[in-house]
Amino acid sequence: MQWIRSVLAKPGVQLAALSPEIAVDSTRLPFAVHPDPADRILVATARHLGATLVTADARLLEIAGQGHFRALDAES
Numbered sequence: 077m078q079w080i081r082s083v084l085a086k087p088g089v090q091l092a093a094l095s096p097e098i099a100v101d102s103t104r105l106p107f108a109v110h111p112d113p114a115d116r117i118l119v120a121t122a123r124h125l126g127a128t129l130v131t132a133d134a135r136l137l138e139i140a141g142q143g144h145f146r147a148l149d150a151e152s
Contacts, residue, residue, distance in 0.1 A: 098124050107144050110135060121143055 083089055092098075094117065102113065102120035109119055115136060122129040128146040131137060140147030 092121050092125055092127070094121070105144075107139060109139060109141070112135075121145065 091122045102116040132150040
């Protein structure tokens with residue numbers, strides 16, 4: 077629990093709720109993405125909020141590079 081509080085205390089970091097719109101959008105992304113529901117929810121959330129997804133997932137970074145959403149490489 078402490079690590080969550082620590083991360084949420086950083087400037088620019090916020091916790092986003094899983095809204096019905098994001099849940100539905102995660103099943104209707106207009107491009108191929110992982111079949112993993114968690115990844116799909118992360119992508120749909122980033123798109124919905126106009127947020128930048130921080131990830132080390134090479135496939136998600138590749139898709140972001142195609143302009144579908146913004147992402148930063150967590151390992152850079």
